[in-house]
């Protein structure tokens with residue numbers, strides 16, 4: 001309890017809430033706690049277990065926020081508010097939804113079972129009204145900040161249905177504030193002057209491993225304040241506040257404030273007698289103290305000493321309802337992990353579950369008759385009709401579906417940017433620049449964002465057309481002062497580019513929020529984020545988080561691989577093609593030519609909006625390649641979108657194909673030219689998306705297993721042109737595993753080339769030779785395959 005947060009603003013004490021309402025809310029809170037604990041108990045102790053694994057669920061983390069969440073959902077939230085609930089309070093969330101008629105008993109009974117209510121609130125998997133998924137601590141907190149920015153963006157661009165502004169709320173565990181992404185978000189939010197944000201910290205001073213120190217929290221209040229937030233402490237409940245008014249009140253308050261967190265937790269767990277023993281020893285002789293102790297039996301003393309603000313409905317409501325403006329608010333609610341349960345305060349209670357005996361006592365304390373465990377009003381003192389009426393009138397219950405119903409935005413044909421030689425990054429810049437000139441829905445709905453690499457990822461042309469977004473007008477001073485620059489940098493509420501500081505976590509949380517805009521704010525946006533490919537890893541969990549929520553966005557990562565040669569090993573990405581191949585909800589493309597990119601972009605805009613679509617990752621390069629002048633035939637376009645096409649078709653039954661993806665195209669083309677002199681029928685396969693090929697292959701396998709015997713994946717059809725024992729040489733500027741699996745499609749012997757070690761500076765020629773991506777290495781791999789084949793023919797398959 002030592003954290004003396006700067007008393008920036010004490011909760012105001014006007015009588016904001018009628019006593020009868022307070023009583024009803026207190027009853028509902030009891031029910032919420034009961035249902036959450038019972039849901040977990042049912043899953044662990046009553047539902048048959050087939051695998052003997054502990055099902056889990058967090059009764060203590062849930063109990064910690066029962067008051068905070070009940071007050072929030074049942075009283076403070078308005079229909080347009082959006083909430084991220086700390087992962088381990090999922091049972092409390094589901095219980096609240098259940099009482100509001102938005103969650104079924106069946107879902108609660110199947111908590112953590114297949115198809116049931118999810119362990120951690122999930123937008124896509126839960127059936128009740130989850131606004132933001134949570135699970136990886138810190139990310140749900142951060143996304144609310146970016147959502148508030150998106151809400152402002154939508155409003156200032158006059159998109160959507162002009163609904164009232166909502167608050168973006170995070171209910172977070174105190175340990176979430178150890179996650180750096182939270183501070184990255186706070187700094188970015190400060191720059192953008194965010195509003196309508198509430199972060200409610202469940203300050204139980206416990207994390208997973210135990211009771212935490214206060215070192216960080218001693219600074220938290222000041223930190224929030226320094227970035228423009230208002231901090232509201234909800235420290236003491238009404239019982240304690242009343243006790244502080246008595247003669248020994250000052251001494252008692254000091255004792256609690258000075259009590260180390262671990263001792264406070266241990267005494268909470270032990271109960272009234274333990275408090276008495278310590279207080280007697282420490283406060284002996286304090287005037288009025290004996291009377292205070294004597295007027296409390298052990299149970300009353302336990303109630304008094306644990307009456308922290310976060311468990312006191314009146315204190316919590318005063319804090320929530322006392323907010324009068326849109327300034328970001330941080331509520332520091334003092335709580336006890338496991339409050340109201342026999343687990344309260346124990347340092348090991350994070351994953352602790354009440355035993356069957358403890359649950360039986362808990363059940364009788366809640367006056368729940370046998371068989372009425374799931375009944376919404378069983379065991380409550382309040383009048384059931386009054387409870388029903390109250391729940392029916394809860395403002396949050398009236399929220400409408402936020403989906404954007406204005407129909408799909410059509411990209412139409414995106415002409416290939418002209419140029420004899422182009423890099424895919426350059427082509428991307430030109431394509432976006434062209435879109436920026438259009439006066440249509442596509443151009444209006446695209447919003448770009450980048451963590452300080454706008455110019456170097458080629459978004460400059462687009463930004464020149466569309467401007468930078470800021471809530472207030474900020475002219476381009478360089479332009480006004482006539483300092484020559486190819487870039488305009490005027491900031492205004494109409495701007496369509498959101499510039500971020502260098503923090504890739506923020507980029508992906510921004511994309512998550514932008515990519516949910518249709519479902520959160522009724523206005524579909526087409527977000528495009530750019531960054532350097534290696535730094536995807538820096539924000540990877542946030543990228544995964546964005547995909548998990550089914551946010552829809554495009555991430556354009558450039559430059560990539562060792563092809564950015566002189567930039568060296570610290571900027572070379574090796575593993576990203578594997579991320580692109582395996583990340584659910586994200587379809588990765590790595591084109592080589594500008595016409596491929598144009599086709600991919602057309603497809604991507606539709607995919608971002610399709611019911612069964614998803615997000616798109618483009619891995620691009622700064623290497624200028626000689627372009628192929630060719631018509632965009634439907635076959636070519638289909639191949640590009642499906643993931644591959646024959647750049648040089650193999651002769652029927654050919655026994656060799658060179659397969660490449662992305663910027664290594666010239667080496668593959670050159671190797672193929674040389675091979676073709678000796679093996680005239682060899683094929684050259686251009687792969688635009690290993691991920692699409694792989695997904696198509698899996699889909700065809702499943703279709704065949706389901707009885708559709710003629711199902712064939714694009715990659716199966718393509719490789720079907722080769723001889724059964726044809727060799728494949730695959731080459732990619734990334735880990736070779738991204739393409740080596742192609743050998744498994746039709747069991748073709750395969751030699752996979754790619755990058756397996758950290759690189760270093762150099763020019764492309766040197767580096768390709770070093771990593772074995774040059775045409776010589778491709779030819780060596782061809783030779784290796786022929787040698788293997790010859791051996792196999794002589795000695796049988798085992799010899800290869």
Ligand SMILES: Cc1ncc(C[n+]2csc(CCOP(=O)(O)OP(=O)(O)O)c2C)c(N)n1
Nearest residue numbers: 061088135136137173174175176206207208
């Ligand atoms: C990124 C991440 N790392 C680790 C975990 C595992 N984990 C789950 S809860 C938790 C501690 C949570 O403590 P706190 O936020 O204070 O929540 P409480 O349970 O106390 O309410 C940890 C480390 C996680 N979910 N996410």
Ligand SMILES: [Mg+2]
Nearest residue numbers: 173174206207
């Ligand atoms: Mg905690």
